[in-house]
Amino acid sequence: MCGLLLGGESHIAQVVPSRNVASDTRRRFEIDPLTLLAAHRAARTGATPVIGHYHSHPAGIARPSPRDAEDAAPDGSIWLIVAGMEVTAWRAVEAGTVEGRFTPLSLHVVD
Ligand SMILES: [Zn+2]
8 A cells, every 4th residue: 555645844634545556565665656747747736745655564563664765765755654553654864763764753633
């Protein structure tokens, strides 16, 4: 499971599910480029911007994996990771405290 997060500086307003187009979907995720392109295109014409993405760790923990760190650009985007009933949020940065690439974010659900 994976998809895009749309929102503002520090809030997620909407999620957009995507196909996982990675060659091995059990070990990696890759957002469908068409989904990504459509979201960026929509944002240019006033829709809510893309601020990050989410994916699940079906057999792992809700924490960035070394593979996630390899794949993450230090672009300040938000990574939401789902494992079982747990959801955690991270920001991809140049020198993170987790796997060298992520800083933890606190997650608050608001109505
Ligand atoms: Zn992951």
